[in-house]
Amino acid sequence: MAPNHEPGMKLYVGIWIGLIAIMLVEVFLTYQHLAPRTLLACLLVLAFVEAGIGIAYFMHMKYENPNLFWSLVPITIFVLFMLDHIWPDAFRLARMSMR
């Protein structure tokens, strides 16, 4: 049942340093007077990179059976995608509400 080829503390420390470096890049970008939309896009891309590294290595997804990844991740992403697309309906319903 146990996953194979688990990495050692040396790799984890390297990832930890990398994640801190990404956070510092985010703070640096914040003060580069980018347009809000560009800044948001950059910060989200970096956040997704951090999350991907965290899930793959810290949460060991990379070392689990691929069935786990394919059962969980695409469905969760689909739900989040649909959530994003139906959320503006909340505003439409608010405008249509009785006053």
Next chain:
Amino acid sequence: MDAGHGTFMEASPYGIESKKLAMWLFIASDTVTFTALLFAYSYLRIGSPNWTPLFKFWPSLANGMVMTIVLLTSSLTMLGGVMAAKAGNKKSCLRWMGYTMLLGTIFAALHLREWFGMIHEGWRLFQNPLGGSVEVGAGFFCVTGLHLLHVISGVAALAVIALGFKRGWLTAGHVETTSLYWHFVDIVWMFVFPIVYLMNAQ
């Protein structure tokens, strides 16, 4: 009849213990919860023409950076705990879990210090001392409050698991399963920090 239940059970198609699968399913559902809140926050921010950026680099963003480093370090110490638990080194595992709980407590303390500082300045759920949109405070306290609740719950869960592991009624599998939750809380912060803090830098 002498055979245990295990004789009749199929192997997991995922190759993991059921408690670990349950934690993964919980994490997937909690991801949706946090995402819904962050979407709501983002829509409010875009929809409010008088949104006021509220964070100066010092002390707020600097505090947020320290909190990020503390939480990332706690993930590292949690990994140390899992490795020690799997190696059967109970003493080392408990020490690493102790460090993780300490770092989680420091994170919560830094966060609460910031909250109280903002409340002292006049920020409330529906009150903006800067005169802009009142949803700024509501968004900030709701998003960071839910995350803070997860951190405090995580510290409590780690304490219970550490106690059970020490006394021998919980296994390395329980430590590993709890570590998934702790790393998830860390990963959520990777989104909260840029969206709530950095996008509101003055």
